[in-house]
Amino acid sequence: xxxxxxxxxxxxxxxxxxxxxxxxxxxxxxxxxxxxxxxxxxxxxxxxxxxxxxxxxxxxxxxxxxxxxxxxxxxxxxxxxxxxxxxxxxxxxxxxxxxxxxxxxxxxxxxxxxxxxxxxxxxxxxxxxxxxxxxxxxxxxxxxxxxxxxxxxxxxxxxxxxxxxxxxxxxxxxxxxxxxxxxxxxxxxxxxxxxxxxxxxxxxxxxxxxxxxxxxxxxxxxxxxxxxxxxxxxxxxxxxxxxxxxxxxxxxxxxxxxxxxxxxxxxxxxxxxxxxxxxxxxxxxxxxx
Numbered sequence: 001x002x003x004x005x006x007x008x009x010x011x012x013x014x015x016x017x018x019x020x021x022x023x024x025x026x027x028x029x030x031x032x033x034x035x036x037x038x039x040x041x042x043x044x045x046x047x048x049x050x051x052x053x054x055x056x057x058x059x060x061x062x063x064x065x066x067x068x069x070x071x072x073x074x075x076x077x078x079x080x081x082x083x084x085x086x087x088x089x090x091x092x093x094x095x096x097x098x099x100x101x102x103x104x105x106x107x108x109x110x111x112x113x114x115x116x117x118x119x120x121x122x123x124x125x126x127x128x129x130x131x132x133x134x135x136x137x138x139x140x141x142x143x144x145x146x147x148x149x150x151x152x153x154x155x156x157x158x159x160x161x162x163x164x165x166x167x168x169x170x171x172x173x174x175x176x177x178x179x180x181x182x183x184x185x186x187x188x189x190x191x192x193x194x195x196x197x198x199x200x201x202x203x204x205x206x207x208x209x210x211x212x213x214x215x216x217x218x219x220x221x222x223x224x225x226x227x228x229x230x231x232x233x234x235x236x237x238x239x240x241x242x243x244x245x246x247x248x249x250x251x252x253x254x255x256x257x258x259x260x261x262x263x264x265x266x267x268x269x270x271x272x273x274x275x276x277x278x279x280x281x282x283x284x285x286x287x288x289x
Contacts, residue, residue: 007090007101008050010109011083014234015076019062020048026066036065054080088156095149099246104153106228106238107169108160114172115226116266121180121193122173123154124161125200125208130193131155133185139244161203172207174220174263174270180210180283191287198280201273209270210279218269219262227259 008016023033023044030048034041037058046052047059059080063073089096089104096104107113107124115122120134131154135147142150161168183190201208211218226240239259241248250256271279 007087007093007096007098007105009083009085009087010105010230010232010235011079012054013050013105014232015054015079015083016048016050017234018076019054019059022063022066022068023048028066033062033065037061054083056080089153092149092153092156095146095153097246102249103226103240103247104157106240107157109230109232110169110228111167111231112170112172112229113226114229114260114263115224116174116220116263117179117224118176118220119179119224120175120182120184121197122175124158124171125173125197125206126154127189127193127196128155129189130184133189161200161206168203168205170205170207172209174209174211174266176211176220177213180280187287191284194280194284194287198277198284201277201280207273208276209267209273210276211266211270212279215269218266220266225259225262227256227263 023030030044031041034044039058043052043058044062047054056077060073060077063076068076087105087108089101089108093101113124117123120126121130123131126134128151132147132151135142135150135154161171180194184193197208200206211220224242226242228238228240230237236251236253237256237260238249238251239256241250270276
């Protein structure tokens with residue numbers, strides 16, 4: 001059995017899709033392909049879903065069985081070498097659940113990230129002390145060393161916002177006034193967090209909007225979600241929904257379109273980018289009183 005991976009790279013996900021497409025084009029079922037290699041059918045399907053490592057010898061044999069030309073095989077295997085290079089997040093495997101590892105992988109490869117976070121300030125915009133305060137109250141409770149590693153991971157994720165190669169993603173996030181008013185730790189932590197938001201929203205690729213209490217109910221009342229968009233043709237937009245213990249991922253057009261519509265409508269309830277900055281400035285003044 002192939003060794004499981006905690007979080008595939010996006011390239012591994014793409015190659016898995018290509019492998020499935022080549023199998024179908026050759027008229028093979030997953031069961032028939034597996035029988036040719038005398039392996040379990042689930043191994044083939046898990047490879048195609050990037051739920052397990054793409055083994056060089058197995059992939060090469062499958063491509064030959066599917067009648068793929070040698071130049072195409074060489075190109076595929078060359079990309080496979082890149083896909084099996086561990087992402088930076090693999091060094092955090094000790095504190096990174098597989099379900100969230102997928103999120104970090106998608107986040108690192110996306111060209112556009114849009115989302116809504118109602119209860120707390122979005123993770124990509126948190127300071128270390130604020131992140132620590134949030135994670136301390138999460139379930140299940142973390143041991144001190146695990147907590148610190150988790151904080152480091154959350155802050156490391158933010159490197160994408162200022163990276164140079166590839167270009168940083170366009171980030172558009174909406175949060176509720178609740179996340180700015182609810183104390184997290186000490187007043188000093190909240191002051192630092194608000195200062196950070198004012199700083200990071202000056203980045204040309206970052207847009208933050210706040211839904212004030214006065215806006216009333218809006219379509220985001222059901223919970224947090226993130227929409228990832230990519231330049232890779234084989235990878236459609238993907239929506240991620242979060243819960244206490246896991247995340248759900250969907251690329252179904254109708255579902256992604258529904259969340260895209262929801263975010264668009266939430267944005268109409270929220271303050272504009274400039275008004276949000278002014279709102280943050282007002283909260284900063286209150287925190288210094």
